[in-house]
Amino acid sequence: MNNTRPNRDIYDAVADPTRRKLLRLLADVEELPLNEITVHFQMGRTAVSKHLAILKDADLVIARRVGRETRYRLNPTPLKEIQDWVSFYEGFWKERIVKLNHLLEEKK
Amino acid sequence: MNNTRPNRDIYDAVADPTRRKLLRLLADVEELPLNEITVHFQMGRTAVSKHLAILKDADLVIARRVGRETRYRLNPTPLKEIQDWVSFYEGFWKERIVKLNHLLEEKK
DNA sequence: TTGACAAGACACCAAATGGTGTTGTATTCT
């Protein structure tokens, strides 16, 4: 698991279901330390930490050291890139529905 | 490379840049056989075929046999799931911008 | 019908992934 490289691909970061669950979890709170995050998962603390490192490399999460714990916080802005990417295809599937409706019209 | 399992995770299918390039390529045309697709990539025919198989398992691509060639066509509809997922976070980054504007107001 | 071509199927390989446990180092508590 590569956890040091900066600027990790955002699509890759988001591909893993554990990582998506992490984002969703952090969306509900302001900040959360690793310990508390780990509670919500089956795997060990180390594994969760690595996933968070990957999200951090993709700039989707901000880590902030507070005393002996590091608190993680969501940074949703990079997700805009994915939204932009996917919305390009939005036209295509809407076009498909229109075509389908035309076909249904003709059947009548 | 797992290329037989049906119902592959859509996020995973889209995570690879080669696969995204494939989707983009197929968005511009109606249908394209493997041979012509391969021209656009550095890698060999087998590799491209595998990527297409993965997209097919994610239902993002439809393969249709015509004579001795198989023509591939884009099926954009499953991408709606990703759009739904990402649009949940849209509120968060917009909220961020609002907060930022408030901060700038206070500075004045 | 024989030869050329398209592409799927398969075996193979190096590298990346996702997990584990252990060790080291700040930091807090008593």
Place this chain on the structure above:
DNA sequence: AGAATACAACACCATTTGGTGTCTTGTCAA
């Protein structure tokens, strides 16, 4: 000061990934 805590860093491992080449099958053309 000393014990306990939080977590990063590291070594390790099995599985998956993304590519390669070869073989085989089906189809078109001469």
